[in-house]
Amino acid sequence: MSKTAVIILAGGRGTRMQSDKSKQFIEVKGRPIIYYTLKRFEENKDIDKIILVLPEDEVAYCRENVLEKYELRVDTIVTGGAERQDSVYNGLKAAEGYDIVLIHDGARPFVSDRIIEEGVKYAEEYGAAAPGVMPKDTIKVKNDENFSVSTPDRSSLVAVQTPQCFKYDIIKDCHDKIRENHIKVTDDTMAIENYGNKVYLFDGEYTNLKITTPEDLVMAEYLADSL
Ligand SMILES: Nc1ccn([C@@H]2O[C@H](COP(=O)(O)OP(=O)(O)OP(=O)(O)O)[C@@H](O)[C@H]2O)c(=O)n1
Numbered sequence: 001m002s003k004t005a006v007i008i009l010a011g012g013r014g015t016r017m018q019s020d021k022s023k024q025f026i027e028v029k030g031r032p033i034i035y036y037t038l039k040r041f042e043e044n045k046d047i048d049k050i051i052l053v054l055p056e057d058e059v060a061y062c063r064e065n066v067l068e069k070y071e072l073r074v075d076t077i078v079t080g081g082a083e084r085q086d087s088v089y090n091g092l093k094a095a096e097g098y099d100i101v102l103i104h105d106g107a108r109p110f111v112s113d114r115i116i117e118e119g120v121k122y123a124e125e126y127g128a129a130a131p132g133v134m135p136k137d138t139i140k141v142k143n144d145e146n147f148s149v150s151t152p153d154r155s156s157l158v159a160v161q162t163p164q165c166f167k168y169d170i171i172k173d174c175h176d177k178i179r180e181n182h183i184k185v186t187d188d189t190m191a192i193e194n195y196g197n198k199v200y201l202f203d204g205e206y207t208n209l210k211i212t213t214p215e216d217l218v219m220a221e222y223l224a225d226s227l
C-alpha cells in the first residue's frame with residue numbers, strides 16, 4: 001500500500017475575497033473555512049500524513065484558534081511562499097519519503113472522499129491525476145482587443161480542481177525544474193505537462209468549489225449546512 005501525504009495549501013492572503021481576514025480563516029457556520037478542509041482529510045483512511053502550509057505570520061494564530069480549538073490533526077506545518085507554487089515547493093520538501101502526494105487548495109473545503117480516494121488510485125496508476133468538471137458556460141478565447149477569436153468545443157474542456165495527485169518523484173522533479181527555469185504555473189498539472197508528462201483527468205464535483213470571491217461564501221454556507 002502506498003504511503004500518501006496531502007499538502008493543504010493555506011499560505012495565501014485571499015485578496016479577491018476583499019476581507020480584512022485571510023480567507024482560510026473566514027468563518028462559515030461558526031467555523032473557519034480551513035477547519036472544514038482539514039476535517040475532510042483527517043477523516044480519510046487513505047491519508048498518512050497531513051502537511052499544512054500557512055503564511056509565516058499566521059502559524060501561531062492557526063495553531064491556537066483552529067488546530068488546538070477544534071483538536072484537528074496536522075502532522076507538519078510549513079510556511080508558504082510568495083506564489084502558490086512556492087508554497088507547494090515548501091510542502092513537497094515536507095512530503096519527502098512518501099509515495100503519493102496530494103496537493104490541495106485549503107480554499108476548497110468541501111472535497112469529497114470519493115475524489116480523494118480516486119485521486120490516490122489514479123496517481124498510483126498514471127503518475128499524475130486531477131479532478132475536474134465540464135464548464136457550465138460556453139468558453140471563448142479572446143484577442144488583445146477583447147474580441148472573440150474562437151469557441152472551443154465545451155466537451156473538450158475541463159475546469160480542473162484539486163487535490164491534484166501525483167507520484168512524489170514525478171511532481172518533485174517537475175517542481176525542481178520549473179524552479180530552476182523560473183517557469184510560472186497556476187496549478188501543479190501545468191508543471192507536469194511542461195515536461196511532457198500526461199495528467200489523467202477524472203470526475204470532479206461542482207461542490208468542490210474554490211472559495212475565492214465574496215459570493216462564494218453563500219454556497220459555502222449552503223454546503224456547510226448539508227454536512
Ligand atoms: N502564495 C500562496 C498563494 C495561494 N496559496 C493557497 O493556494 C490556494 C488557491 O489559491 P487562491 O484561491 O488564489 O488563494 P489566494 O492566493 O489566497 O487568493 P487571492 O489570489 O485572491 O489572493 C489557497 O488555498 C491559498 O491559500 C498558498 O498556499 N500560497
Ligand SMILES: C[C@](O)(CO)[C@H](O)COP(=O)(O)O
Binds near residue numbers: 159160161210
Ligand atoms: C489550483 C487551482 O485551484 C486549479 O483550478 C487553480 O489554478 C488555483 O488558482 P488561484 O488563482 O491560485 O486560486
